[in-house]
Amino acid sequence: MTQPLLTLKDLSIAYRVGDQDTIAVEGASFDVQPGSIVGLVGESGCGKTTLARSLTRVLAGNARIAGGEAIFDGRDIMALSERAMNGLRWREIAFIPQSAMNSLDPVYTVGTQLAEVLIRRGGLGRSAARTRAEELFEWVGIETNRLGDYPHQFSGGMRQRVAIALALALDPKLIIADEPVTALDVIVQRQILDQLRELKERLGISVILVTHDISVVAYVCDRVVVMYAGRVVETGPMAATLTAPAHPYTMGLRNAFPDLASAAGELTPIEGAPPDLASPPPGCRFAPRCPFAEARCRTDVPGLDIYDGDHLAACHRIAEAETLRARAVASETWEAPA
Amino acid sequence: MSDAVTSKIRAPGRIARLRRTLGSIRLPLHDPLAVIGLCIYLFFILMAVFAPLIAPHDPNEILFTSEFALAADLTPGTDGYILGTTTLGRDIFSQIVWGARSALLIGLTAAFVVALIGSIVGIVAGYFGGWADTVLMRLADVAFGIPFLPFVIVLAAFLEPSIWNVVIAMALVLWRDTGRVIRSQTLTLRNRAYVEAARVAGSSDLKIILRHIAPNVLPLSFLYGSIAIGWAILTEASISFLGFGDPDSISWGYMLQDAFASQALSKGSYYWFVPPGFLIILIVSAGFFISRGYEQILFPKLDR
């Protein structure tokens, strides 16, 4: 196996609200290999954006890195000086936000915004920046004469392509895409996802793709990281994790998506809601909703264990995964949580 | 529509509604600045109410020294005149105390009138829409085109000199801001489910307005009212200063005009013209502080 581009070890991020800490990400660990797409999935509020943004170290004012490290290309992002971190930003790690509309400055043309990073961050001259901007627009499939247009003049899908062009501007090694297709319709979603895949294949760029849509993961990702209530509960190769999940939460999640839950034939949402992160339950955080929870689940925190090769899961009953999977297919299993 | 459906989306009951209405006009006690503003108001209210007891002299009384000379331009402390006397021998401190009466009287009535007219215009325009809306909003456009202070001056010159001229002028012109804001608030309220439901259930327009619309725009009326208090006091001061005020009522603006005309500036009689201005600032900024408190209740922002 090659050296990973990024290795997260026990990363924790906390928000301070009033005089209380909310641990939004707790002890997250996983690897990102060069030239791969890693899907980061989980319900709303489970800490995906927090984790993704922490890799740029641009977090909300009340956020704090509470521990752990993120080794990127041999350096720990969390320990770098602000100056060194700023050197990494956009040149090595770029970001594609969920809503390109709000993340593009409304008073400058997209060309100006591209030039801004090319010149101020990439050190290009004006004409070189112009050439590069045109090249980028061609790459993402927008006519170059639209460089002079303002963000509001583009459609949603086009804007997302502009965001991709921006992210590509300085040839980064890693692109973090926070729900880049959530707001788009299915056809445009496919086009954008195809483009992400092309990035990986042609340019060898790694992508962390944040989404709560498993079908998006199935479409483009090489690996999956499943989060639940601030913790990583399962991580593994995409196909193995989706076809043979080892964590009950992933099994439940899979049931909620039609093209993956074909075996069950019907959609079964997981009953209940994720816990309040300000006062999470002790033990396994999924226990209150898990149909397979046992006594120890409510007291002991399960660690990430090897299920099969590089397929890991954090469940006390990991050894019985196959049996649980079989039971999880039946929708009755999910109706009355234990 | 069946009763079951309407009752489901019916507005909260009478008691809940009353509580909400009262709650919506609660004093902004969470904001220290607003509390300071309220305290300042309390101070001035006490001063106005007990003016005859606090003021040692009639503010218009012409005073004489023990040698029977005019007690003119005495500096503070001389002969027991706390803030000294004017060129015509009147007690400055007593004028200051009585000035609180006209300030509050004008401020509060003007604020009430502006908020009332603005709210009625806004509710009628927003609720009924159509030509009523068009007419009222074009009127507001016109009101925005009228220079306010010059308008008050001309009005004051034509009418009998009176402290109410300012109130009349504000009623005629300054309802415009309140009216526009209340109108847009009413527009959003009109489309709420419980208002629709009340309409479907056959409530009269008046009933809907009184029950569902008015209580919800009340806080906004209060916000604009508390801003209008300051405007009224400042306007009265300007008008009196320019000599179009009521010569029979003592106001801080009148005092400033008296001082200005009596060369208090070149004489360096700071004790004469600083206190009235200072009190105007105090009472007007108190209104601003309170209105900011309301603003925070109405438009809460996370980190403000």
Add this chain to the structure above:
Amino acid sequence: MKAITVIGARLLQTAFVLLAVITILFFMFRLMPGSPLAAYIDPNFTPEQQAELMARFGLDQPLWRQYLIYLGNLLQGDLGESFFYRQPVAERVLALLPNTLILTFSSLIIAYVFGVLAGAYLAWKRGSVVEQICVPLVLTTRAMPEFWLGMLLLAVFSFGMGWFPAGGTRPPGAEYDSLWALYSSADFWWHMTLPVMTLAIYSQGLPLLLMRSNMMDVMREDFVTMARIKGLSTFSVVIRHAARNALLPVMTSFAIAVGYQIQGNVVVETVFSWPGLGRELVRAVSTADYPLAQGAFLMIAVVVILMNLVADLLYAALDPRVTHE
């Protein structure tokens, strides 16, 4: 295409408001106590002059005819004769307008430059002690009667220290060949300092508070966060992105502020004996020089209405979201 119809509608609205204000003005002066002739005829005029004005303004005709004549005269720039100056009102009013405008604009430019910078700074410093002290302080300057501030400055810097003259635009007896010669003289600026400072101190609160709250809103926008994620310098993030966006509404408020200021000038011009429209209005009203009062009022109203229009157009011109369809 769409932009043109919007602008057209806005121009139409302006014309309507202007006509409405002119009409109000007409009736206000006609309905005032005393003879309806008082609006145009000074009892001290010679009989010939009186007869001439009667004819010129149709004062012996029914009110509606008078109104039409009034409109017609207005279109030709005829506002009547000043009782006091025995001179056409239009001439007098136009001569005073520059004095008022120069005062208004210089003070507002100072106020806006200061207000914008200080507002951005306070937004940057939000939650700090500086902010907690400055914001109430700024609110307090908004609560000041402008003329009182002027009096204070006069007492301290003119009568007290003797640094500045007590009023007017020029030293006694000084004559200048042209307006330009006056405006470019050091004396003029020396005379203007105190009134300009007065107006500027009073006006800075508006741009300051507006800039501060816009800035605080904009700093929360995604594109500002993105600018930081892009690793742009603090300067770029704060100035190029946040401030540039926060500035839009502040710039349009400038035009509105001109309209407000020109009304407020009435008192400050009086304090500093500044020969402008405002002081003239006060003088005309108190000496019952009605044609002049009408003319001065109308001129001020025109500036207010035009500035409301300019504010809207400026907003459209500065915001690409509006300009580019």
